[in-house]
Amino acid sequence: MHLHPHLRRPVAVVALGLAVLVAAGCSAAVPGQGTADDPATTLRLAETGEYDTLHPLEYPLGITSKLYDSLVRVGAHGVLEPGLATAMPEPDESLTSWTVTLREGVTFSDGSAFDAQDVVAVFDAVRDPAVGSWMAADYAMVEQVTAVDATTVRFDLAYPYAGLPARLTLGIPASEALGGDVVGSALASEPVGTGPYVLAEWRKGESMTLRAREGWWGGTPQVQTIHLAFVSDENARAQRLRAGEVDGAQLSPRVAAQVAGADGLELVANASGDYRAIPLPVTLPFFADPAVRVAVNLGTDRQAMIDGILAGHGTAVATPFTPAQGDAYEPSATFAHDPAAAGALLDGAGWAVGADGVRAKDGVPFAFTVMYFAEDTLRRDIAQAFASDLAALGIDVALEGVDRRYAVTAMDQKAFVLGGGDMPYDPDAQAYRQLHSDFAGFDEDDAYSNPSGYADPQVDSLLAAARTEPDPDARAALYRELQTVLVANPPTVTVFALEHTYVARGLDAWDGIEPVLEPHEHGVAWGPWFNVQEWTRR
Amino acid sequence: MSTVVAGGGPVRSALAPGRGVAVLRLVRRRLLWAAPLMGLISLAVFALAAASPTDAAAAFLGARDEFTGGAARAGVEQIVAGTHWAEAWWRWASGLVGGDLGVSTSARMPVADVVAARLPWTLLLMVLGLAVGAAAAVPLALLAARRPHGLLARVLTSGLWALSAVPSFLVAMGLMAVLALALGWLPTGGLTDPGAPVTIGQVARHLVLPVLSVALGQLPWITLHLHRAVTAQLRSPATEAARLRGVPERRVLARHVLPTAAVPTLAIAGARLPEVVAGSVLVEEVFSWPGLGQSLVKAALAQDFALLAACTVLLSAVAVLGGLLADLCLVRIDPRTDPDAL
Numbered sequence: 001m002h003l004h005p006h007l008r009r010p011v012a013v014v015a016l017g018l019a020v021l022v023a024a025g026c027s028a029a030v031p032g033q034g035t036a037d038d039p040a041t042t043l044r045l046a047e048t049g050e051y052d053t054l055h056p057l058e059y060p061l062g063i064t065s066k067l068y069d070s071l072v073r074v075g076a077h078g079v080l081e082p083g084l085a086t087a088m089p090e091p092d093e094s095l096t097s098w099t100v101t102l103r104e105g106v107t108f109s110d111g112s113a114f115d116a117q118d119v120v121a122v123f124d125a126v127r128d129p130a131v132g133s134w135m136a137a138d139y140a141m142v143e144q145v146t147a148v149d150a151t152t153v154r155f156d157l158a159y160p161y162a163g164l165p166a167r168l169t170l171g172i173p174a175s176e177a178l179g180g181d182v183v184g185s186a187l188a189s190e191p192v193g194t195g196p197y198v199l200a201e202w203r204k205g206e207s208m209t210l211r212a213r214e215g216w217w218g219g220t221p222q223v224q225t226i227h228l229a230f231v232s233d234e235n236a237r238a239q240r241l242r243a244g245e246v247d248g249a250q251l252s253p254r255v256a257a258q259v260a261g262a263d264g265l266e267l268v269a270n271a272s273g274d275y276r277a278i279p280l281p282v283t284l285p286f287f288a289d290p291a292v293r294v295a296v297n298l299g300t301d302r303q304a305m306i307d308g309i310l311a312g313h314g315t316a317v318a319t320p321f322t323p324a325q326g327d328a329y330e331p332s333a334t335f336a337h338d339p340a341a342a343g344a345l346l347d348g349a350g351w352a353v354g355a356d357g358v359r360a361k362d363g364v365p366f367a368f369t370v371m372y373f374a375e376d377t378l379r380r381d382i383a384q385a386f387a388s389d390l391a392a393l394g395i396d397v398a399l400e401g402v403d404r405r406y407a408v409t410a411m412d413q414k415a416f417v418l419g420g421g422d423m424p425y426d427p428d429a430q431a432y433r434q435l436h437s438d439f440a441g442f443d444e445d446d447a448y449s450n451p452s453g454y455a456d457p458q459v460d461s462l463l464a465a466a467r468t469e470p471d472p473d474a475r476a477a478l479y480r481e482l483q484t485v486l487v488a489n490p491p492t493v494t495v496f497a498l499e500h501t502y503v504a505r506g507l508d509a510w511d512g513i514e515p516v517l518e519p520h521e522h523g524v525a526w527g528p529w530f531n532v533q534e535w536t537r538r
Numbered sequence: 539m540s541t542v543v544a545g546g547g548p549v550r551s552a553l554a555p556g557r558g559v560a561v562l563r564l565v566r567r568r569l570l571w572a573a574p575l576m577g578l579i580s581l582a583v584f585a586l587a588a589a590s591p592t593d594a595a596a597a598f599l600g601a602r603d604e605f606t607g608g609a610a611r612a613g614v615e616q617i618v619a620g621t622h623w624a625e626a627w628w629r630w631a632s633g634l635v636g637g638d639l640g641v642s643t644s645a646r647m648p649v650a651d652v653v654a655a656r657l658p659w660t661l662l663l664m665v666l667g668l669a670v671g672a673a674a675a676v677p678l679a680l681l682a683a684r685r686p687h688g689l690l691a692r693v694l695t696s697g698l699w700a701l702s703a704v705p706s707f708l709v710a711m712g713l714m715a716v717l718a719l720a721l722g723w724l725p726t727g728g729l730t731d732p733g734a735p736v737t738i739g740q741v742a743r744h745l746v747l748p749v750l751s752v753a754l755g756q757l758p759w760i761t762l763h764l765h766r767a768v769t770a771q772l773r774s775p776a777t778e779a780a781r782l783r784g785v786p787e788r789r790v791l792a793r794h795v796l797p798t799a800a801v802p803t804l805a806i807a808g809a810r811l812p813e814v815v816a817g818s819v820l821v822e823e824v825f826s827w828p829g830l831g832q833s834l835v836k837a838a839l840a841q842d843f844a845l846l847a848a849c850t851v852l853l854s855a856v857a858v859l860g861g862l863l864a865d866l867c868l869v870r871i872d873p874r875t876d877p878d879a880l
Contacts, residue, residue, distance in 0.1 A: 044733065052644070132617040133610065137610040183618065207729070236727060443608055446611070
């Protein structure tokens with residue numbers, strides 16, 4: 001069929017338009033470096049989504065740790081070690097003044113020299129409300145940061161605080177580049193750090209390329225190039241892995257287990273401080289009684305949840321503390337799954353099973369709602385398993401998928417599947433805000449802190465004693481004691497700490513791959529790649 | 539009005555005298571309308587976003603929301619939601635006059651940069667998808683219309699109805715599973731192979747699956763509309779007359795049936811253009827295509843006024859221009875159209 005003559009010209013116009021569009025599209029992206037990357041020193045990873053920002057005051061403990069160094073860094077097995085500091089920070093006897101000596105001869109990616117002023121600037125900025133860092137409250141103990149000389153910084157605290165080193169894992173940008181609040185700062189997309197990699201290219205919405213920094217103070221990384229493709233859909237990620245387009249990605253345990261084993265892919269699992277818990281609001285009549293809270297804990301089959309939801313990649317815990325926290329973990333502070341004992345405790349507390357099968361006391365039925373973020377399937381699965389465990393005890397649990405805005409308004413009346421463990425490298429950071437009665441009052445603007453409204457004077461005093469205890473052994477003993485108190489008077493049903501699961505290929509070509517304790521944050525900045533800058537070719 | 543077209547006679551010549559001026563009047567009228575329309579739309583966007591039940595600070599913080607201590611939240615809220623929407627709109631609108639589109643809180647960069655980096659990719663995907671869909675629709679519609687009650691027509695129309703009910707992300711996932719994974723013919727996503735430079739060859743290979751997904755999304759409605767119009771036109775007196783005069787069937791189709799049948803389809807296409815762009819979101823998501831769709835969703839959820847308004851105004855502009863373009867085509871194809879009445 002020939003074209004109508006008058007339709008020919010539009011076709012030509014459309015074709016021309018397309019050519020222009022292709023050209024515009026190609027020129028809109030920064031062209032690649034052109035040189036072919038050596039596959040032996042290149043990693044191609046699929047990330048769970050695009051980064052909102054690369055600003056270290058918004059995004060700690062993530063991909064930013066490749067671009068920025070910190071005074072203290074997370075090492076193998078989650079042990080803190082000196083980064084830009086020459087040694088771990090030294091406290092005075094009162095734990096109110098900490099001194100850090102800095103590495104000399106370190107430069108930022110823009111060529112400027114790193115010194116004490118940069119450290120002062122970033123710790124001033126993180127505490128400044130006008131900068132808008134979400135971590136501002138985590139530095140409430142810091143009163144003043146002083147550059148004693150070019151290579152010495154002193155942190156003066158408002159109160160004695162033993163957990164400071166974990167808070168010094170903040171990435172340090174060049175002070176000149178900080179520039180205003182976290183939205184307006186150019187650091188969001190143009191990082192200036194001292195880290196082992198620099199940002200070579202960021203194709204917004206698609207991918208990012210990092211290149212090793214020649215002459216990084218820790219030695220030029222042997223993995224020269226890291227390509228990060230942003231693939232938020234998990235199935236798409238698994239498919240790109242299997243197709244050989246990428247060498248590694250984070251996948252949920254079940255999908256990871258399906259993908260691993262074929263196509264040269266292996267599964268890597270790291271322990272984490274990333275726990276899930278269901279707060280038991282003491283404003284609800286039944287949860288005022290500690291015996292009832294213990295019973296609900298005994299009635300929860302944690303291992304079944306780990307096996308069913310996480311394909312075994314999790315650790316049952318009874319408190320925010322996990323075995324990965326070493327000496328601070330009390331192995332005996334756990335809950336067995338014992339529905340019979342739970343039933344007896346509930347009977348003893350006066351919550352008897354009624355004719356309809358639901359327990360009640362003085363006409364009040366034992367029924368409550370558990371909320372979860374509607375988009376989070378892991379939390380949904382936990383809520384469902386929890387509800388069915390409690391149904392077996394004669395407790396009526398309604399489930400409600402909610403958005404973030406609603407969740408914070410209802411947390412004093414409804415239980416909620418909570419995520420925790422953003423900073424597991426110190427027990428105080430892991431637990432204080434969750435357990436201390438200072439945070440028990442309900443406040444929509446601080447709803448995730450102590451969401452049960454829990455208050456126990458013994459817990460308060462142990463938390464206070466532990467954060468001011470200079471001796472590490474004595475401090476760990478206080479946290480272990482705390483856990484024995486917590487299982488007698490539990491604020492939550494803490495279910496498990498996740499293992500973060502990754503699938504990777506080609507790891508056997510490298511030495512230096514180590515396990516690490518991961519925070520709530522996850523993605524390809526963690527997993528086997530967390531110390532990629534230190535890998536050596538076999 | 540130009541002469542009635544006779545089978546072998548001269549085709550409709552360029553616009554009759556007076557019509558060109560009328561077309562210019564149409565263009566000017568539409569564009570003049572567009573300016574206040576955009577202003578009103580942007581104002582509505584700011585008002586609606588402020589009234590929406592999403593929480594700007596929570597969306598800005600994302601997963602970090604859960605770990606943000608109460609004292610820190612106030613600082614974040616001041617930055618992302620500290621201004622009343624009317625004041626925010628005024629700032630945005632006055633900045634716009636000076637060529638400043640503002641800063642996107644969800645992307646943490648100037649809105650102009652977000653749009654410049656992403657819009658070309660969305661347009662490329664959409665225009666190609668629409669073009670491929672339309673190009674495939676014409677033969678399908680003709681095929682089905684030849685025997686409207688035949689088996690082929692029935693299978694085709696019911697198949698297209700079914701396809702139109704399949705969400706675009708499912709189509710995309712299905713295409714990926716078959717063409718990329720099972721057969722390994724095409725890459726599963728991205729703009730280029732990981733780390734490869736952006737070249738036309740690379741982009742073209744990565745463009746095939748997303749374009750097919752978009753095209754398959756557009757194919758059903760174009761074909762079904764066209765099919766209906768072609769069926770009617772094939773049996774119209776004008777067509778019969780042409781046949782009786784001995785005009786070959788191919789010419790009948792090309793000259794008498796298709797141009798007339800395209801009229802209602804084009805009219806709908808103009809109106810559907812913004813929907814096509816907005817519908818790209820899921821396809822872009824599945825194939826990690828760096829278009830504007832992802833940014834738009836993020837901006838909407840985060841009450842990112844500046845980016846949301848820019849995207850909405852852009853979409854409205856596409857709608858206005860799409861409508862105008864469709865009408866211009868109408869004027870061109872159908873001599874009975876009066877530009878002043880459009």
